[in-house]
Amino acid sequence: MNFKISGFVILFFLLFIACQEEVYVPKPKAMLRLDFPTPVEAQFENDSFIFNYNELAKPVVKNKNAIVLDYPAMKGSIFITYKAIQNNLETLIGDAQKLSFEHMRKADHIEPRTFINEDDKVYGTYFQIIGDAASQSQFYVTDSIHHFVTGSVYFYTKPNYDSILPAANYLQADMRAIMETLRWKE
Template identity: 55%
Template structure:
């Protein structure tokens, strides 16, 4: 027998061994982000602290976009005057969050109250493959109303964007906590 045939047959017998195959454990991508430095952002109607890593793009006096180019994400902030329609503004904010319920695995609402600075609202944390991973609204109940929404510039895959979503949800929480009306 030729040596190449013997080698081929021995490889075939070795390759047919039955081994115990174990599934790989579930794992998540570990991305770590530095603790953010913050800077004050001023508009005609309110001020807040924003992550210094965010590029602030003030579209007009009522609309601001905080761009996070490294994460391919943006937080959109919109201001509206209350003008005796607070209930409809709150209803619209709830409705906007509810629109993501079809694709979301869950939406967790957290009530926010800062009596000293007269800032009241709610924060919505969205889990699952929804278009927006977080939203909030804040108001003083008389004159001012602000909404915020987090969007990624990619197809929503919750497992992949989870670390960045958590990081940016913390930034949104900081915006709410530092919000001051003019």
């Protein structure tokens, strides 16, 4: 008799649990938090110019006219190229602008910002590229007579603007710091 009662209790308990409505508890929205260190400045110098860069980057000199500031933790880089002006300033500026606006096919928007440093004779344009483009920002600077420098940010991943936005913002700030601290050597 005890066996029948205990079996009946177990069966009743299982039926009671099985007939309960499942209660869904919504999960709070969460965002991935990426903390990047406060930039510590180091200085890069070659025969043509000097600029400050973030110590987090590892400078790789490809040749006397090409430098890569590699950010291994972010899987991204800032590529910097130097060209001497030889009666071709308009062509150099046109090529730099064309390169920036070629990203328009994939970008949602491109915001050009003029950069002028009268004291050190550094003039140029910074392009912030918004959207799933290969590069999130580019710039060019010149003294209009002898020197022309371009820079661009690239990540070693398929572009997904939302995913790389925190790292892109960090590297964009570093790129603007490079523009602001760049000085020509005579």
